[in-house]
Amino acid sequence: MTYPGIFISLQLALHIILSCILSFTVAQNPVDTYAPTVNVNCPDTPNSLVRTFTSQTQILNASETDYIASRESYIISNAWSNWLGNASDIGYDFESLEGKFPRIGIAVGGEGYRTAQYGAAVLSGLDWRNTTAREVGTGGLLQVASYLSASSGGSWLLGSLLMNDWPSINELVYGNGENLSSWMVDIDLIVPSSPSVSDGNNQEYWGSILASVESKANNGLPTSATDLWGRMISYHFLNETTRGNFYTNQTGHGAGQLWSQMSLLPNFQNYTMPFPIVATDSRKAGSGITTNVPLNSTVYEITPFEFGSWDPSLSAMLQLKFAGTYLTNGLPANPSACVAGFDQASFVMGTSSSFFNAVLNVTDGNFGFDTSDGDEQGMNFIFNQLLSHMPSNAMNAANWPNPFKGVNPGTFQDSSADQLELLDGGSNYEKVPLSSLLVKARGLDVVVVVDGSADDQNYWPNGTSLLTTFERISSVLSSSHQPMPPIPGTAAQFVSTGVNMRPTFFGCNLTQGQPDYPIIIYLPNAPPLSGIAPATNTDDTQFSYTSKFTAVFINQAFGNALGGFEPNATSPDPYWGRCLQCAAIDRAVTPRSDICSQCFARYCYDPNNLPSRSELPDRQLVFVNPDPSGLQKVEQWLEGDKSLLAGFIVAIIVGIAGIVGFIFWWRRRRARMSRYSRVDELREDDEPWKYYDGNSLELTRRMSIT
Incomplete structure (x- = not known):
């Protein structure tokens, strides 16, 4: 080994020591920072908390408008140039576009881990x-998109991307060896250590989660199964969690x-990411609906700036940073009755995927999950612990204090309610949040629908999701949203035409x-083009995937995203990248080029000339199952002279073993001391039930509420 090599290795060793010391000394958020802050001073002009409008007077939040304008000016124009080049490959002259490009949005649907992974691959x-x-020609559309909406499992992907500051998908899912440790989808969402309820690590995990939720309840805010769910999602998709600290409270x-x-x-401030929107459904407060909700139930959206609905029945938005505040006619009970910190990222993701109205039996506390892997037990x-310690208004929905009380009493379903009961974004069968991107004020020209239903x-x-959006816009949102283009009229027609199994452009002409x-x-x-066995059509309630399973899943979905389709063949379309570019730019060009016309002849849905499933x-x-045993063969190797490398390793170990050993001993000791009490050891004085009326299970609020 050369002297420079030894020097570099010593630098690496010192870096390891320094990293250990820093991780030992740097304090991070504890789990009880999940609790919102109450009795916060409201804005000097309290009527600015909520803004209302009509379908005819829609206007975007000023911060959203500024973000879109800046992204389109500083980022998207260059991104189009990178993606299309001079546009000659698709038969156009880029300079002739004169900087006028279509506005594009991407909608990622959801149903648990499956759709988070499918959305990631696409x-x-x-x-x-x-x-x-990029080489195929599909890479680049994400960079020219102005909006990215998501719901349910798609919101797990979106939240993970955003809160990790917009890394690449490979870095996000598999880690980068530095500040990103990978998704934890191989660790079960509910029973991470083993199927046993009495498993010590499971108890530590649940105890930490309950401590977070307890801190919220102690501050007078309603809780439910959704809070547990959101905190579980947080461990698996947000930052601060590694395999080394998973069962400790060294971080929040x-x-x-x-x-x-x-x-x-940083990547929001420099407009690198599309503007994010999370969608969530609702049921009328107190209705107790345990089935899918009707199409006229209010659909809400959550952006970095606002929470509210564009539905004509409500047409109102709240400043998101004051979510959790009880308002009547847009006003708080007093100038210091506002709440801050309610909009926890994990709770937003949990709200959009809160499917408990459909699966939770509130009578016996059963969820109907798989019993063989311990998820049901x-x-x-943990739910029964929550139920006995922190009762709430609606245990099978996400409880949001209603900031729209008194608004539009003639049309808004919850105008007289104290709480909003929010549900999974697909509870009305619109599993892809397309409606948020069809709001007239947003003025989109192209929408990419990523449907993993x-x-x-x-x-x-x-x-089904597109059909639901079509019906909902026609019957409920015709005055507030853009219309849908022609699509097949039934689910059976989606299947018989094959458009549910391949990329399709709707509304070309x-x-x-x-x-x-x-x-x-x-x-x-859809199944792989090549005809191999599919691995991406998994159950909604599969709550863990081995690393090998995830790799196969994402590779299959990624291959389809790059492949398009060849009629009557099992090979990818070599021109799919160009065809995708044609669809993305089409609203800005006229006449359509010959190359793009050929693409549209293949990919456009024509109600007068229907395609056939037989073409696939x-x-x-x-x-x-690509990994039925759950075992993976890991090939290991060493480069160079093994004996020399071994000698070097011994020398390094001798030099730093004492220091590192001491640090890790203290870290383990500190971790043990920082762990919360096991769930079955919760003490009477730890529990917030004293803030509830035991007869009605109503929250005794610490804030003045009208």
Whole structure:
């Protein structure tokens, strides 16, 4: 080994020592920073907390308007140039566009881990930073998008991307060896250590989660199963959690990370990321609906700046940083009755995926999860702890104090309610949050729909989400949202035409007199083009994936995102990247080029010339587990002279063993001391039930509420 090599290795050793010391000494947020702050001074002009409008007077939040304008000016113009080059490959002259580009949004649907991973794979396939995607021609669309909406499992992906400051998908999912430790999807969401309820690590995990939720309840805010759920999601998708600290309270595991503070992140401040929107459904407060909600139930959205709804029945927005505040006619009970810190990122992600109204039996506390892997027993156990210690208004929904009380009493379903009961973003069957991107004030020209729904018996999408959006816009949102383009009329037609199994463009050809709808680029989860066994059509309630499983899943979905389709073939379309570019730029060009016309002949849905499922041969529909044993073969190797390397390692170990050993001994001691009491050892004085009326289970609020 050369002297420079030894010097570099010693530098590495010193770096390891320094990292250990820093990780030992630097304090991070504890889990109880999940608690919102109450009795906060409200703005000097309290009527600025809530803004109202009508379908005819829609206006975006000023901060959203500024963000979109800045992103389109400083980022998107250059991104189009990077993606299209001089545009000659698709038959256009880039200079002739004169900087006028379509406004694009991407909507990622959700249903748990499956859709988080599917959305991740598709976004990677649209990302300029992915070399393979860039070479194919699909990579670049993500950079020219102005908006990115998500719901349910898609919100887990979105929240993870945002709160980690917009890394590449590979870094996010697999880690980068530095500040990103990877998604923890191989660790079960509910029973991370083992299927046993009495497992010590499980108890530590649940105890920490309950401590977070308890801190929120102690400050007078209602809690529910959604709070538990959000904290579980936080451990697996937000930063601060590693495999080394998973069962300790050395960090807050995402507690204290607020959605409204996203604007402080460097890649938000420099407009690198599309403007994010999370969608969530609701049921009428007190209705106790345990099925899918009707189409006229209010749909809410959460951005970095606001919480509210564009639905004509409400048409109101609250400043997000004051979410959790009880308001009547837009006013607090007194000038210091505001709440801050309610918009925890984990709670936002949990709210958008709060499906407990459909699965939780509030009578016996059972969830209907798989009992063979311990998920049912684990969720039942921690929920019963919550139920007995921290009762709330609606245990099977996300409880948000209602800031819109008194607003639009003639049309708004919860105008007289103290609480909003929010649900999974797909509770009305609109599993992809397309409506948020069709708000007229946003003026989108193109929307990419990433549909990972499990609609049929084999867990593939069949167009139900698009059909629901079409019906909801036609019957409820016609005055406030852009219309939908023509799509197949039923789920059966989605299947018979094959558009549920391949990329499809809807709304390619606007004709005079038709409503001005956007082009929809539909990217459904589908079997691999090659005909191999699929691994991406998994159950909604699969709460862990081995590392190998995740790699196979993402590779299959990524391959489809890059592949397009060849009619009557099992090979990818070599021109799919160009066709995607054609669809993205189409609203800004006229006439359509010959190359793009050929693309549209293949990918556009024409109601007068329907495609056929028979054009997609040899697609395997039945799921096959790519890692049935859950075991992975890891190949290890050493480069160079093993004996020399071994001698060097021994020398380094001798030099630093004492220091590192001492540090790790203290870290373990500190970790043991920092752990919360096991769930079954909770003490009477730890529990916040004293703030509740034991007869009615109503929260005895510490704040003045009208």
